[in-house]
Amino acid sequence: MAGLTAKKVYAILNGKIQKVASGIGTAIFYAGSVATENDLPSSPEVGALYNIESDSSYGSAGMNVAWTGEIWDPMGPTIDLSTLKVPNPNKLTFSGAVSAEYDGSAPVNIEIPQSGGGVISENKLTVNNHIISLESGGSSA
Secondary structure, X not given: OOOOOHHHHHHHHHHHHHHHHHXXXXXXXXXXXXXXXXXXXXXXXXXXXXXXXXXXXXXXXXXXXXXXXXXXXXXXXXXXXXXXXXXXXXXXXXOOOOOEEEOOOOOOEEEOOOOOOEEEEOOXXXXXXXXXXXXXXXXXX
């Protein structure tokens, strides 16, 4: 590759970066919340997203709208994730002196008989003074 200088490499790479960057477009960013659609700014920055707290021509209360540079585009309502219950994908099964299954959906305390030698409490299994984390699968002494 004779004749290839740092300046030429920079020019080639910069040209490719500019080509990629020009195809990305404008990012949407949260700009705030307004009481009514009449409170939306008249000349916001392109990509500004606002939450409208009351019913509006864009939808019910909680609708989010983004400015395209020409119009307010409804993006969808606010979603309350506090009611979402996602089960633990890693089911835990016990066997031996005690047999049981645990799906991870809620905190649990399980007392294992002395012959089993262990206790489960707050995502930790203690067996013979060794703690095993039920969250990461790791263990410690």
